[in-house]
Amino acid sequence: MEYLVRFAQVHESFRRPELEALAIVAGVDLEVIEYHEESPFCVIKVPDEKSARDLVSRSILVKSLYELWGRGQNYEEMHQDAQRRAKFEKPEYRTCSFKFDFDSYAGKRSSKEKIPLIQSFAYMGLEGPIIMANPDETFIVFELYDRRIPVAKHKKDAAEPLRLYFGRWLADGARDVVDRYDLKKRSYISTTSMDSELSLVSANITLAAPGKVFYDPFVGTGSFCVAAAHFGAYTFGSDIDARSFKGQKEEGKPIGVVRNMLQYGLEANYLDAFTSDLTNTPFRDTSIFDGIICDPPYGIREGLKVLGTREGKNIGPVYVDGIPTYTMEGYIHPKKPYSFEAMLDDILDFAARTLVPDGRLSFWMPTANDEDVELAIPANPYLELVSVCVQPFNKWSRRLLTYRRYPEGETPKYEPRIKEAPTGTTADELNAFRKKYFQRFTPKPNNSSTS
Numbered sequence: 407m408e409y410l411v412r413f414a415q416v417h418e419s420f421r422r423p424e425l426e427a428l429a430i431v432a433g434v435d436l437e438v439i440e441y442h443e444e445s446p447f448c449v450i451k452v453p454d455e456k457s458a459r460d461l462v463s464r465s466i467l468v469k470s471l472y473e474l475w476g477r478g479q480n481y482e483e484m485h486q487d488a489q490r491r492a493k494f495e496k497p498e499y500r501t502c503s504f505k506f507d508f509d510s511y512a513g514k515r516s517s518k519e520k521i522p523l524i525q526s527f528a529y530m531g532l533e534g535p536i537i538m539a540n541p542d543e544t545f546i547v548f549e550l551y552d553r554r555i556p557v558a559k560h561k562k563d564a565a566e567p568l569r570l571y572f573g574r575w576l577a578d579g580a581r582d583v584v585d586r587y588d589l590k591k592r593s594y595i596s597t598t599s600m601d602s603e604l605s606l607v608s609a610n611i612t613l614a615a616p617g618k619v620f621y622d623p624f625v626g627t628g629s630f631c632v633a634a635a636h637f638g639a640y641t642f643g644s645d646i647d648a649r650s651f652k653g654q655k656e657e658g659k660p661i662g663v664v665r666n667m668l669q670y671g672l673e674a675n676y677l678d679a680f681t682s683d684l685t686n687t688p689f690r691d692t693s694i695f696d697g698i699i700c701d702p703p704y705g706i707r708e709g710l711k712v713l714g715t716r717e718g719k720n721i722g723p724v725y726v727d728g729i730p731t732y733t734m735e736g737y738i739h740p741k742k743p744y745s746f747e748a749m750l751d752d753i754l755d756f757a758a759r760t761l762v763p764d765g766r767l768s769f770w771m772p773t774a775n776d777e778d779v780e781l782a783i784p785a786n787p788y789l790e791l792v793s794v795c796v797q798p799f800n801k802w803s804r805r806l807l808t809y810r811r812y813p814e815g816e817t818p819k820y821e822p823r824i825k826e827a828p829t830g831t832t833a834d835e836l837n838a839f840r841k842k843y844f845q846r847f848t849p850k851p852n853n854s855s856t857s
Contacts, residue, residue, distance in 0.1 A: 407451065407452065407453070407454060407455070407458070407473070408439065408449060408450070408451050408474040409449070409450050409451075409452065409458045409471060409472060409473055409474055409573075409576070410447060410448070410449055410450075410471070410472040410473075410474045410477075410548065410571050410573045411425065411447070411448040411449075411450055411462065411468055411470075411471055411472075412446060412447060412468070412469045412470045412471070412472065412509065412548070413446040413447075413448060413467055413468055413469060414446070414467055414468070414469050414579075414581060415446050415511075416467070416603075417467060417603075417604070417607065417795070417797065418443040418444070419443060419794075419795045419796045420467060420604075420607050420611070420795040420806070421443070421448075421467045421468075422438065422441060422443075422448070423611050423792070423793035423795055423808065424465060424466065424467050424607055424610050424611055425438075425448070425450075425461070425462075425465065425467075425468070426438075426793075427610055427611045427612075427613055428461055428462070428464065428465055428610060429452075429461055430613060431464075431610075431613055431615050432457070432460040432461055432463075434452055434453070434457045434458075434460060434461050435452065435453055435457075436450060436451075436452055436461065437450065437451040437452075438450055439451055440477075444553070445511070445550055445569075446469075446511055447511070447548055447550060447569070447571055449474060449477065449571075455473065455576065458471055458473075458576060458577075459471065459576060459577050462577060462578075462579050462580075463577070463579075463580065464579075464580050464610065464637065465579040465580055465610070466579065466580060466581060466583065466584060466603060466606045466607045466610060467579070467581075467607060468578075468579030468580075468581075469578065469579055469581060470575060470576075470577070470578050470579065471575075471576045471577045471578075471579070472546060472571075472573030472574060472575055472576055473493065473573055473574045473576055474491075474571065474572075474573050475488050475491055475493045475494065475545075475572045475573050475574060476488030476489075476491060476571070476572040476573075477569070477570065477571045477572070478569075478570055479568070479569060479570070480566070480567075480570065481523070481526065481570060483570075484570040484571070484572055485526065485527075485529075488527075488530075488572055489529065493574070494530040494531070494532070499530075499532065499543065500531065500532065500533055500534070501533055501534045502534045502541075502542035502543050503534050503535045503536070503537040503541040503542045503543070504532055504534055504536065504537070504541050504542060504543045504544070504545060505536055505537060505538050505541045505544055505545070506520075506524045506527070506545050506546075506547070507544060507545070507546050507547070508520055508523075508546070508547050508548075508549065509546055509547070509548045509549070510548075510549040510551065510567075511548070511549065511550050511551060511553075512550070512551040512552065512553035513549055513551030513565070513567065515549070523547065524547075527545075527572075543574060543575070544574070544575040545572070545573070545574055545575075546572070546573055546574075546575060547570070547571075547572055548570065548571040548572070548573070549567040549569075549570055550567055550568050550569040550570070550571075551565060551567050551568060552565060552568055583602075583606060583636070584602050584603045584606065586602075586670075587602035587605070587606065587632060587633070587636070587670070588602055589601060589602060592666060592669065593665045593666055593669050594627055594628075594653055594661075594662055594663065594665045594666050595627050596626060596627050596650065598626055598627075598701075598703075599626065599627045599629050600629040600630065600701055601629075602629075602633070604797070604806075605629045605630055605632065605633035606633045606636065608630065608633065608699055608768050608770075608806060609630065609633040609634045609636070609637055609639075609699060610637070611766075611768055611793065611795070611806070611808050612634075612697040612698075612699045612766045612767075612768040612808065613696070613697060613766050614633070614634040614637040614638070614639040614697060614699075615637055615638055615639060616637075616638030616639070617638070617639075617640075618638075618639045618640070618696035618697060619639065619640050619641075619642070619677075619694065619695055619696050619697075620634040620639040620640065620641045620642070620695065620696065620697040620698070620699060621641070621642040621643070621644075621695045621697070621698050621699075621760075622641070622642070622643045622644075622698070622699055622700045623643075623644050623645075623682070623683070623684055623687075623698070623700050623702075623753070623756070624644075624645060624700045624701060624702050624703065625643025625644055625645045625650070625651050625663065625679050625700075626645060626650045626651065626701075627650065627651065627653075627662070627663060627666070628641075628643060628651060628662075628663035628666050628667070628676075628679070629701075630699045630700065630701070631643050631663060631667070631676060631679075632666055632667065632670060632672065634675075634697065634699065635667065635670075635672040635675035635676060636670070636672065638675070639675065639696070639697065640675050640676075640677055641675055641676055641677060642677050642678060642679070642695075643663065643678075643679040643680075644679060644680050644681065644682040644683075644687075645679070645681065645682075646681070646682070646683045647681075648680075648681040651663045651679040652679075653665070662679075663676070663679055664676065684749075684752045684753060684756045685752060687756065689760055691759045691760070692759075692760065693760065693761060693762040693763070693765070693811075694760055694762070695757075695760050695761055695762065695765060696761075696762055696765050696766075697761075697765060697766050697767075697768075698753075698756075698757050698760070698761065698765075698766075698767045698768070698769075699767075699768045699769070700753070700768075700769045700770075701769065701770040702749060702750075702753065702769060702770070702771075704746075704772045747784075750771065750784040751784060751786075753767070753769055753784075754767070754784055754785070754786035754789055754809070755786065757786070757789060757809065757811065758786050758787075758788035758789055758811065761811035762811065763811055763812070763813035763814065764810060764811060764813060765810075765811045766792070766808060766809065766810055766811070767789065767808070767809045767811070768806055768807065768808045768809075769806075769807060770804050770805070770806055770807075771783075771784075771804065771805050771807055772802060772803070772804045772805075773802065773803050773804065773805055783805075783807060784807075786809070787817060788811060788812055788817055789809040789810065789811060789812065790809060790810045790812055791807065791808075791809055792808045792809060792810050793806075793807075793808045794806075794807055794808075795808075
């Protein structure tokens, strides 16, 4: 059966990957029949109405779901298609209360213009009362206009829709959840906390679900742990700086990520957080995680670090009065500079060693809107790239890269990309993106003098 998905007009490149991921979570056989990123309307085919409802029930980017009753390039075509499908002939629609509504994207209709268009559906033979508030059924006409053409001020100048759809409302998505987890209302955040909408979308794309175990190796204030736990997953986290997830102590109050979990009633899904990095992890090389999701540091504000010391540098006393210094209150682990590309490769390598078959890795990676600063998408022979979603900013963007762990025996032939290992010891030498970021985006100082 065919259904119409009405997306929110945000994060366009994330919408289809989220929908396809939710089909896997719900066990729904999904076929996308008609969709383009520039349109908020998507026609899909799923086995039945229950499958359709299950598909969108936890979607963050779906506004609403409709049973598709007709579509076409103009009203004549749409009416012909609606009469061919004849969904309205079911007896329960004949006498139910109902209302008609319009959803015009990149265009508009006046109330006066809508009346004859609604009357053109008279062939449906609806005999029930028209009720504008909480009717039994809501029928929607969707109009897709060319958004490159400005909306006309006068009717005579108005453009016609490019595409039309007609459907019956079935269900809404889960966009109301975004407000519940809004960072403005959260107890513990920092300047690098991922916003609630993208955290939840990332968790959906990574297939977070009840009974699964998720891990964030750059946990910070726990945005991804909160999002994955919302969908029922058990969550781990770690960070090179324990202060990020511990927070500041307050007498008699929970601190850090624990406070956030308690705020949302998700403490049962939070397993633990600890100080670590991917090159010094306590986890065994075995398949233990259903999902790994993270936003690694980009090394822009400060250079990337990894646990360890620079060669030849004194690490200080290992013991004080016979007590290991790393067990003492306020101990800060020594760190050394880290290559950005090495970090990306380490993320993929760690995922390949610890994900279960068909488990997913999702992580954010920066890129600039300029070919000269473009960073190649990293690859691993045991991971399949599933989707690339882009969030554009002014002069740079960041991508959410999602990979699937190949099951044993499914690994394809792998051609490793040729890359030059960065050399040096400074942040710019070890991070080409950071260096080019400042070269490209920081205006050159004006050295001209004025008298």
